[in-house]
Amino acid sequence: MRQRPWLFLLPTLILMSISAFIPLMAVINYSLHTIFAGSAPEFVGLQNYADVMSDAQFRGALIRQLTFSLMALLIEIPLGVAIALCLPRKGSGVGLSLVLLGVPLLIPYNVVGIVWRLFTQSDIGVIPRILSLVGYDYNVSLNATDAFFTILLVDVWHWTPLVVLLAYAGLQAIPQTFYQAAEVDGASTWKTFRYVTLPKLRPVLTLGLLIRFMDSFKVYSEPLLLTGGGPGNATTFMSLFVARKAEAYELGYAGASSIIYLYVVIVMSYILFQFINRSSEERHR
Amino acid sequence: MEWIIAEFRWMQWNWAGTVFFLFLVLSIAGLTLWDRLTPENRRKGFLPMPTTRGDRLFIGIMGSMGLTLIWLALVGNQSLWVALAILAIYNTVIAIKG
Numbered sequence: 001m002r003q004r005p006w007l008f009l010l011p012t013l014i015l016m017s018i019s020a021f022i023p024l025m026a027v028i029n030y031s032l033h034t035i036f037a038g039s040a041p042e043f044v045g046l047q048n049y050a051d052v053m054s055d056a057q058f059r060g061a062l063i064r065q066l067t068f069s070l071m072a073l074l075i076e077i078p079l080g081v082a083i084a085l086c087l088p089r090k091g092s093g094v095g096l097s098l099v100l101l102g103v104p105l106l107i108p109y110n111v112v113g114i115v116w117r118l119f120t121q122s123d124i125g126v127i128p129r130i131l132s133l134v135g136y137d138y139n140v141s142l143n144a145t146d147a148f149f150t151i152l153l154v155d156v157w158h159w160t161p162l163v164v165l166l167a168y169a170g171l172q173a174i175p176q177t178f179y180q181a182a183e184v185d186g187a188s189t190w191k192t193f194r195y196v197t198l199p200k201l202r203p204v205l206t207l208g209l210l211i212r213f214m215d216s217f218k219v220y221s222e223p224l225l226l227t228g229g230g231p232g233n234a235t236t237f238m239s240l241f242v243a244r245k246a247e248a249y250e251l252g253y254a255g256a257s258s259i260i261y262l263y264v265v266i267v268m269s270y271i272l273f274q275f276i277n278r279s280s281e282e283r284h285r
Numbered sequence: 286m287e288w289i290i291a292e293f294r295w296m297q298w299n300w301a302g303t304v305f306f307l308f309l310v311l312s313i314a315g316l317t318l319w320d321r322l323t324p325e326n327r328r329k330g331f332l333p334m335p336t337t338r339g340d341r342l343f344i345g346i347m348g349s350m351g352l353t354l355i356w357l358a359l360v361g362n363q364s365l366w367v368a369l370a371i372l373a374i375y376n377t378v379i380a381i382k383g
Contacts, residue, residue, distance in 0.1 A: 022296070025306060029297040043299050046353070046362050053358035263350055270347070278334055 024262075031255030041252075048256035058257060060233060061241040062264065065217060068148070068237060072155050072216040077209060079156070080163025081201065084171055085193075087164070098168070101161045113225025116154045120226065140227060144234035147227045151235050154222050159215065163208045170204035171197070206276045210269055217265050238264075312342055330383045341383045345376040 031048055033041040052058050087097050107115075120127050120140045127150075131138040140147050174197065182192045220239040223229055229236035229244075236244075238261045245254035316338055327335035332344065349372045356368040 025302070026296040028305070029299060029302040032299055032301055033297055041297055043301075045301060046357060046365070049354065050357040050362040053354055054361075260354065263347075263354075267347055267351070270343075274334055 027255045027258060030251055031259050033252045035249075035251040037249050044252070048252045049260070051253060052257045052260060057233065057236075058241065058260075061236050061238050064148075064233075064236070065238040068152060068155075068219065069213055069216040071152055072159075073209060073212055075152075075156050076160045076163050076212055077205065080160050080208070081167045081205070083160070083164045084167035085197075087168055089172070098165065101164050103161075104158050105161050105165075107158070109221035110225065112154065112158055113222050116150070116222070117226050120150055142231055144231055147231060147234045151219070151223050151226060154226065155216060155219060158222075159212060163212065166204045166208045167201060170201045174200045202276070206273070209276065210273060213272060214265060214269055217268070309346075316342060332379075332383045336383060338380075341379050344383065345379045348375060348379065 030041075032043060032045060034044050034048070035041045083101070088094055104112075119125050120138075122128050122139050122141065128138045128140075138146055140150050178196045178200070179192065182196050187195070218239055219237055220243070223235040223237055223240055224243075227235045229240045238257075242254055242258045242261060245257060320338065325338060327337050327340075329335045332341075336344070352372060352375060353368060356365075356371075360368075
């Protein structure tokens with residue numbers, strides 16, 4: 001009878017194995033071969049990994065990706081918390097505010113890419129028009145900096161609402177007694193935020209941080225539709241780099257680069273989780 | 286048996302991949318069994334956080350992958366036995382002192 005939970009878990013574990021582990025195993029096996037269309041795969045051991053690690057384009061995509069994710073987190077987390085703090089806690093405006101904030105989350109990735117492509121189009125777009133009024137010559141298809149920061153802006157617009165909703169749920173769960181005690185002690189607004197609100201928000205912010213890190217690291221549709229990875233390689237992030245190699249039927253190379261990509265996501269998420277967990281434990285000591 | 290081999294041929298099974306996955310499955314199964322026989326609490330070694338045996342295995346595997354990638358970037362796909370010896374020392378240190 002003690003084994004009964006395992007029996008209930010078994011269908012999920014089998015499904016997980018089929019949907020996640022088998023494709024992963026196949027990719028790892030493919031990454032050890034050189035595969036060209038129409039010819040038998042040739043086993044090459046770690047050669048594909050050695051090629052990927054010495055590829056300047058791969059290193060460029062990885063550095064670009066890390067910069068992008070770091071900047072997205074640095075903007076989205078504080079902005080999300082700030083917006084959540086400004087939202088009404090009760091009353092008729094709560095529902096409307098949350099629905100309006102949630103709208104970007106409902107829009108499919110492809111639609112987001114197309115909408116922002118129209119916004120940023122140099123001849124008809126609203127953003128180049130507005131920026132030209134202040135004397136800035138914005139061109140997403142020619143200027144690498146414009147292209148990179150436009151993708152970042154799209155990501156911030158699309159995903160900050162998720163952080164807002166998480167932070168808002170966290171704020172609603174903080175008992176009022178903490179704030180009353182802080183008020184009795186004469187704590188300032190900043191000190192109440194620093195020593196009451198922020199520590200209580202830590203679990204949901206950890207979740208938000210991890211979700212946003214992993215998601216921003218997988219950004220694909222927006223650069224594909226908005227800039228096509230250009231100009232040059234300015235917005236060729238990891239997912240786009242891997243997809244292009246697979247499209248070119250370099251399956252062994254694409255497999256090796258996607259395993260390294262997965263490895264970086266796992267290691268960065270683990271370090272991030274340990275870092276947040278550790279500082280949280282130190283605070284509770 | 287023939288049928289199974291034919292059905293999974295698309296996965297391009299090879300000796301290196303098979304050894305890697307067998308190592309993973311046997312390590313996880315072995316650790317689970319070991320933990321049931323002699324349960325161990327988290328302990329603090331030279332790593333910055335307290336770890337269980339499973340944590341140390343995970344850190345060992347992830348670190349090994351990282352070291353292999355660094356080796357491939359700096360030395361290339363050669364002298365892999367030297368790299369394997371370094372990984373064995375690294376994993377032993379993580380498992381015992383980590």
